[in-house]
Amino acid sequence: MKPAADSAPRRGAEIVDKAQHPLREMVVMFLANRAAMVASIVLSIVVLAAIFGPMLHPVDPFEMVWAPFTPPGQEGFVLGTDYLGRDMLAALLNGGRVSLTIGLVAALMSVFIGISFGALAGFYRGLVEEVLMRITEFFQVLPTLLFSMVIVALFGASLEVVTIAIGVVSWTAVARITRAEFLRIRELEYVTASRAAGASNVTLMTRVILPNALPPIIVQAALMVGSAILFEAGLAFLGLSDPNVVSWGQIIGSNRPYILDAGFTVTIPGLAIFVTVLSISLIGDGLNDALNPKLRAR
Amino acid sequence: MSDKLALDVQNLSVSFPMRGRGADGRRRALLAVDNVNFLIARGKTLGIVGESGSGKTTAAMAVARLVPKLAGNITIDGIDFGTLDNEALRQARQRIQIIFQDPYSSLNPRLRAGEIVREPLVYAGETSRAEQDRIIDELFEAVGLRPEQKALFPHQFSGGQRQRIGIARALSTRPSLIICDEPVSALDVAVQAQILNLLKSLQGQFGLTYLFISHDLGVVQHMCDDIAVMYMGQFMEYADRKSFFAAPRHPYSQALLDAVPTIDIGAQPTGGKLVDGEIPDLTLPQTGCRFASRCPHARDVCNGGVPQLQDWPGSTGHRLACHLTGTFATS
Numbered sequence: 001m002k003p004a005a006d007s008a009p010r011r012g013a014e015i016v017d018k019a020q021h022p023l024r025e026m027v028v029m030f031l032a033n034r035a036a037m038v039a040s041i042v043l044s045i046v047v048l049a050a051i052f053g054p055m056l057h058p059v060d061p062f063e064m065v066w067a068p069f070t071p072p073g074q075e076g077f078v079l080g081t082d083y084l085g086r087d088m089l090a091a092l093l094n095g096g097r098v099s100l101t102i103g104l105v106a107a108l109m110s111v112f113i114g115i116s117f118g119a120l121a122g123f124y125r126g127l128v129e130e131v132l133m134r135i136t137e138f139f140q141v142l143p144t145l146l147f148s149m150v151i152v153a154l155f156g157a158s159l160e161v162v163t164i165a166i167g168v169v170s171w172t173a174v175a176r177i178t179r180a181e182f183l184r185i186r187e188l189e190y191v192t193a194s195r196a197a198g199a200s201n202v203t204l205m206t207r208v209i210l211p212n213a214l215p216p217i218i219v220q221a222a223l224m225v226g227s228a229i230l231f232e233a234g235l236a237f238l239g240l241s242d243p244n245v246v247s248w249g250q251i252i253g254s255n256r257p258y259i260l261d262a263g264f265t266v267t268i269p270g271l272a273i274f275v276t277v278l279s280i281s282l283i284g285d286g287l288n289d290a291l292n293p294k295l296r297a298r
Numbered sequence: 299m300s301d302k303l304a305l306d307v308q309n310l311s312v313s314f315p316m317r318g319r320g321a322d323g324r325r326r327a328l329l330a331v332d333n334v335n336f337l338i339a340r341g342k343t344l345g346i347v348g349e350s351g352s353g354k355t356t357a358a359m360a361v362a363r364l365v366p367k368l369a370g371n372i373t374i375d376g377i378d379f380g381t382l383d384n385e386a387l388r389q390a391r392q393r394i395q396i397i398f399q400d401p402y403s404s405l406n407p408r409l410r411a412g413e414i415v416r417e418p419l420v421y422a423g424e425t426s427r428a429e430q431d432r433i434i435d436e437l438f439e440a441v442g443l444r445p446e447q448k449a450l451f452p453h454q455f456s457g458g459q460r461q462r463i464g465i466a467r468a469l470s471t472r473p474s475l476i477i478c479d480e481p482v483s484a485l486d487v488a489v490q491a492q493i494l495n496l497l498k499s500l501q502g503q504f505g506l507t508y509l510f511i512s513h514d515l516g517v518v519q520h521m522c523d524d525i526a527v528m529y530m531g532q533f534m535e536y537a538d539r540k541s542f543f544a545a546p547r548h549p550y551s552q553a554l555l556d557a558v559p560t561i562d563i564g565a566q567p568t569g570g571k572l573v574d575g576e577i578p579d580l581t582l583p584q585t586g587c588r589f590a591s592r593c594p595h596a597r598d599v600c601n602g603g604v605p606q607l608q609d610w611p612g613s614t615g616h617r618l619a620c621h622l623t624g625t626f627a628t629s
Contacts, residue, residue, distance in 0.1 A: 189404035193467065196362055197418035198391040211408050 029290035036286020039279040046276050050100050053093030061091040061246045069262040082251070082265045083258050091246050092272060098247040099273070102163050103229035109167030110228075111221045114174025115210070121175070122182025123205050129179075136175045144169040145234060152240045159242045166231045174220055181213035215291035219284050226280035233273055248273050303373070304474050304507035305338040305361070310370030312353070312360045316581060328580050329368075330356045332531040335607075338475070338524075341501070343508040345522030347515060347554065353531040354511045358477045361509065362394050363387060375474045392422040392471035399480040401460035405452040412438075412448030415466045422471050437466040440503065441496060458489035465496065469504065478510045482517060494520060515558055519543055527551045530578060530588045536607055537616040547610055547626065548618045549593045587621055595622055 030036060059065065064085040065077075072080040072088070079088035121132040148165035155161045185191060186209060194208045233249030235241050241250050248269040255265035312331040319325055330353045338344045346354040359365040361372055363379065372380035374393050382390050395418065398404035405414055412434050419430045438445055441462040452460060461481065468476050478497065482490040494517065500506060512518050518525055525542045527535040527550060535548040546552050575592035578584060586601035587593070593600065605619040620626070 189398045189400055190406040192364060193396065193398065193404055193464075194406070194417060194421075196364060196391060196394070196396050197467070197471070198388050198421035199417075200388055200421075203421070208406060212406070 026290045030286050033286040033289060035282050036289075039282035039286070042275060043279040043283065046096065046272070046279070047100060049093060050096035054090070054097065057089055057093055059087045059090040061086060061094045063087075069258070069265070071262075072264055072268075079268055080262075080264055082255050083262070088251075088265065088268060091251050092248070092269060095246040095248045095251055095269065096272065096276075098159070098245050099229050099232060099249070100276070102159070102166065102232045102247070103225045106163050106166035106170070106228040106231075107221055107224040109164070110171035110224060111174050111217065113167070114171040115178050115217065117171070117175040118178025118180075119182055119205050119210065119213075122179040123186060123201070123209070132175075133179070136172050139169065140172040142169065145231075148231070148235060149238070149240055152235065157240055157242050159245060162232060162235060162241055165235075166228050170224060170228065170231070174217060174224070177216050177220055178213060181216060182209055185209045185212050216288075219288040219291060222280060222284035222287055226277040226284070229273060229277055229280075302339050303337055304340045304342075304375065305336075305509065306371075306373040307334070307336050307361060308371040308373075310334050310357060310360060310372070311368040312356050312365055313368045326581050330531055330580065331360060331367075332584070333369075334526075334528075334531075334533050336526060336533075336536070338507055338509060340474075340507055341505045342523045343501070343510050343521055344524045344526065345510045345512060345518040346526045346528050347512055347518050348528035349513060349554075352528045354528045355479055357528070358396075358479055358509055358511050361475075362396060362477055363391070364396075388421070392418060393474045394477065395468035395471065395473040395475075396477045396479060397461070397464050397468045397481045400484050401457050401464060402452075402484075404464055405460055407452055409451075410448065411443070411450050411452065411455070411463050414452070414463055415448075415470050418467060418471045433470060434466075437469055440469070440500060441466045456489075457485050458492060461485060461489075461493050462496070465493075465500070469500065469506075472504070475507050475509060478508050480511055480513070483512070483514065490517070497521065515555060527554065530580060532588065532604075533607060533619065534589065535616075535618040537618075541613065541616045547616065547623075548620055549595050549622075550589050551618075553592075553594075587619075595626075597622070 065087050066075055066081050066085050068081060068083050068085040070077050070081040070085070072078060074080070077087060077089065079092060082088055082091065117132050117136055121129040121136075148169050151165040151168065152161055182205075186204075191204060191208055194204060199208060229248075232241070232247060233252065236247050236249030237253040237256070239253055241247060241253075243250075251269040252266050255262070259266045310331055311329065311333050313327045313329045316326040316328055332353075334357060336344060346357065348354045356365055360367045360370075363372075363382075367380070370380060371378070374390075377390065377393070379390060379393070405411075406417075409417070415434050415437055416430050419425050419433065425433065434448065435445060438448060443459065443462055443466070447455075447459075452463070455463065464481075481497070482493050485493060497508070498521065501508065508521070510518065510521050512521075519539065522539055524536070524538050526533045527546075527548060529550050534550045535542070535546065537547075542551070546555055578588045578591060584604050586603065587596075587605050590596040590600035599621045602621070605621050607617040607619045608623065610616045610618060610623065
């Protein structure tokens with residue numbers, strides 16, 4: 001059954017060439033998804049603008065620079081000025097930094113909490129699972145916006161508190177997904193094999209089960225960045241955001257009374273939120289298709 | 299003598315708790331393995347045969363401490379494996395490895411073949427990286443895989459090749475005992491033969507000891523030195539291969555052998571007896587022979603007490619648990 005000695009190395013080399021890491025296969029799959037690719041490009045532009053924009057356009061977003069409600073394109077103001085005569089472009093660029101950062105950090109936070117709860121509950125079962133999942137359900141039934149408003153009202157409207165408030169109310173979905181995946185994977189024979197080989201519980205959870213449970217968690221995390229940005233915008237719109245930093249939601253909130261006189265002051269940051277969140281959702285969708293092998297045949 | 303024994307299992311029982319309480323108000327529990335004893339000498343193979351649900355896999359998993367046992371002593375290599383805890387248990391696990399039934403779910407899809415074989419060595423923590431590489435190379439050759447295939451992922455292999463990786467993994471820590479849990483029943487017949495012959499030749503090469511779980515009597519006859527027939531958590535018959543296949547004594551063993559399909563044109567179909575009758579409820583204490591409800595020879599005496607394994611008259615080592623042993627032996 002073994003190949004002849006002379007042909008063995010060549011055949012071997014061929015096979016190694018075809019040896020694709022599942023990750024690479026996933027990337028190929030993702031690149032083939034046109035909507036997700038366009039969304040990635042758009043999101044990259046938004047992110048680059050947020051990172052480098054304030055350096056290329058060094059105007060203080062809080063400084064009154066011209067007459068209020070200058071329409072976009074006039075007097076050298078690309079996006080016009082707001083109700084206090086502040087540069088909208090500067091506000092949009094600086095606000096993007098804040099909105100994206102809050103979205104990312106809050107999503108990371110809820111992924112961390114969610115994975116911890118879900119992994120422990122799904123791995124240990126029994127009493128641990130009961131307690132952790134009841135806690136999860138408690139957070140799940142709280143009205144999220146109200147709860148985060150309470151946190152911000154109690155601890156003050158600083159950037160950190162807003163981020164934590166968003167993270168604390170949105171981790172339950174990750175916890176449930178992680179638990180479900182752990183419950184499924186812990187029964188598979190390769191986990192038993194690793195246990196029989198002498199893997200400790202921590203190794204089983206972090207090195208054996210978690211990597212195999214990650215795909216749906218990654219998708220959920222991507223979608224959560226989008227929803228965290230929306231959440232922050234909602235809080236800022238209600239005035240529950242750090243008054244000393246601009247964010248997209250905060251621009252909309254402060255210009256709200258003038259929506260009929262100068263619609264652009266509300267529409268422009270609104271569009272920024274819309275485009276960003278839509279891109280993130282499309283990327284999440286693309287990731288879902290790429291990570292879920294059952295859909296690969298489509 | 300004990301240094302010749304790879305495995306010594308005494309009075310092993312496994313029970314699974316169930317929901318609710320029985321009529322007597324106690325918590326219901328299913329006694330999946332009820333007081334079984336067995337020995338395997340180093341380099342030998344014990345086969346446990348039985349129908350689905352007979353408790354054979356549960357017994358093996360309990361020996362490997364992957365299923366909690368209710369009672370019993372497990373001695374591997376003279377070490378009291380049954381009472382070890384936590385870190386000591388984790389360390390000792392390298393002495394006993396498992397080859398699983400399903401070659402598709404038993405390999406971690408995120409690890410390359412080489413890393414799958416390396417895993418037990420890493421957990422055992424006694425070898426350097428270079429030494430691990432050498433062991434992996436040696437094992438890949440021993441199980442008939444090419445060295446380049448170390449870099450492939452499980453989904454790039456066929457079922458038979460995957461089972462070879464599983465075998466290499468089980469061999470990596472040089473365990474004292476390898477549990478083969480129906481290692482070929484998920485493979486097609488031609489590949490079955492290859493894998494069985496590989497297991498045999500590895501046993502000769504490395505002096506391996508197997509606990510071989512199967513429902514296939516043909517496979518067991520090919521592989522095993524001793525055979526234990528299990529039914530509903532207990533051994534019905536326990537004998538060496540020659541004696542067993544020359545003359546299976548227990549009515550259940552005879553029924554199992556009769557049930558093996560044959561292509562002899564003149565053969566009379568004898569099956570049918572085995573499928574009749576209810577199986578006993580293992581959540582209740584047993585009061586008689588558990589096979590009595592399906593046994594063609596059952597009499598009143600069969601419901602009076604649980605039969606214990608005892609020697610067939612005139613033989614040593616051919617034991618069966620049957621109230622009618624004396625009747626059969628004289629007739």
